[in-house]
Amino acid sequence: MKNDNLSAQEVVERIKSGDVSCEDLVCRIYERIERSELNAFVTLNRENAVEKAREVDKKRNEEEYKRKKLLGVPVAIKDSISTKGIQTTCASKILEGYVPPYDAAVIEALKREGAILIGKTNMDEFCMGTSTETSYYGPTRNPYDLSRVPGGSSGGSAAAIAAGETVLALGSDTGGSIRCPASFCGVVGLKPTYGLVSRYGLIAYANSLEQIGPMASNVTDTALLLDVISAKDERDTTQAKLKLKNNASANYCFPGWMNAERTGSEEINVKGMRIGVPKEFIEGVSPAVEKSVWNAVHKLEDSGASVDEISMRGLNLKYALASYYIIAMSEASSNLARFDGLRYGLRAGRDEDWHTTFSRIRGKGFGEEVKRRIILGTYALSAGYYGRYYLKALKVRTRIKAEFEDALKKHDILAMPTMPFVAFELGERIKDPLSLYLADVNTVPVNLAGVPSLSIPCGFSNGLPIGLQLVGKHFEEDTILRAAFVFEQL
Amino acid sequence: MLRKEEIEHIGWLARIELSEAEKELFEKQLSSILDYFAVLDELDTEDVAPTYNAIGIKDVVRKDEPKEGLSQSEVLRNAPKKEKGYFKSPRML
DSSP states (O other): OOOOOOHHHHHHHHHHHHOOOHHHHHHHHHHHHHHHHOOOEEEEOEEEEEEEEHHHHTTTTTTHHOOOOTTOOOEEEEETTTTTBOOOTTGGGGGGOOSSSOHHHHHHHHHHOEEEEEEEEOSGGGGGGGSSOTTTTTTBBBTTTTBBOSSSSHHHHHHHHHHTTOSSSEEESSSSTTHHHHHHTTOEEEOOTSSSOOOOBBBSSSTTOOOOEEEEESSSHHHHHHHHTTTTTTOOOSOOOOOOGGGSSBSSSOOGGTTTTOSSOOOOOTTOEEEEEEEETTTTTHHHHHHHHHHHHHHHHTTTOOEEEEEETOHHHHHHHHHHHHHHHEEEEEEEGGOOSSSSSOOOOOOBBHHHHHHHHHHSSSSSHHHHHHHHHHHHTTTTTTTIIIHHHHHHHHHHHHHHHHHHHHOOOOESSSSSSOOOBBTTTTTTTHHHHTTTTHHHHHHHOOOOOOEEEEEETTTTTEEEEOOTTTTTTTHHHHHHHHHHHH | OOOOOHHHHHHHTTTTTHHHHHHHHHHHHHHHHHHHGGGGSSOOEEEEEEEESSTTOOOOOOOOOOOOOHHHHHHHHTOOOOTEEEEEOOOOO
């Protein structure tokens, strides 16, 4: 498994200097996708992308183009993000053929900065899954072993990066959907602080938990993409209005210390950084994962960080999992009420009365996992159960958030395994939904607390990648990126 | 424990038609998932306030300025059934 692609930073430099033709680069990527067995994409944007690439090659010397941060960089987009004029299905039958009339805020930002949209990546239907097996368009395969899953729900994005079928990708993360596939496919993926990136145009699953985030083959590219997509946007009222230096137009700015041409005046290190390793997140993971994560943490310690094994005693992970799934399913049952085949999407069979027609459309258009979650969410919100399930889950969330804030008072970052194990076999877990939910045990607490977190490759077990998860304080993406950057150089 | 009839009823509330096979499958699966959720009963949360949003944002307003929206044809382009510039819905009754 070798990805011989240039990094995004290299692509931008070489296109600007004329060393690389954007058209050649883009065409090579499509040739690779054509030969691929991964099924990483639901829809390709070939004609349009090649045309844009030619434009980049022609205009690369114009002042306006020279300033573009992602000039000519191929980016794959998770199919949960609306793209004007490009089919957007959320990997569901109910949205087959839907072509959004507008762009998500993050897509507008990508276009402004000169990125080339390669296509829409496969995912679990409506982001509901951990393996990309619930897609109506068939599962995506893990590039390291075609008989295994790529993780989910942003499995197509992670697999495409790992196999060189794109340079960068966007994912979305509700309970681990960026970090899990990043871990299983050996790439870097970051879930931003809740409110850092505009969700305008993201098809909602559980809107109080999810964020769009960057995925890349290295830490610097991850930061570069985060800088672009965190542009301020008043259409998402939950986007944080941070007061930033220099009237910055984005909530996160690409840090000078990461720049390729930095002067060397600032040494990049983790000296004095306090890393907490919560034992609750290590108990129960496979021995290979545990060993690899401790190795990684000790390397950071050898580079000057201080490491404490800690206990987040109030954070029993089974409470976090239950709380997460109740909240996510409840929000899903409300958010997915809009899919009725009236304004867009599937309209199956002859129209009868209103309720019968919509029930039939939704029965035919949604897959099994989506139905399961809508049914459970509807139940949790229904009269008599609201207090026991939904309200209770929101109160437990308060405790979990406090537990993270407490641990992050004493430590700059927390380190732990992203997933309890490496990529599993296709079909191994899909028949038992609860066993799949349990796989998210280390990622969902982070979404409940709304803190930022990234996954970075830290080793292999039997040839399959292992991910190290680094968790930071609210809006301190820079600290986890710094630690990840240092680790990547070791 | 969710019985088949309850699942059918919730399916109706959620406007999702379920096949017999799905009802039987969900009867088993959903009950075991709800059993798992019941762990929250162990926690006393009497004095804890609920968290709806992790960064405490609420009541956000912006200036009420008119802006160009999508055109009628753009809005209707994805509609499976339309007539005279409207979405065509099934009959109400």
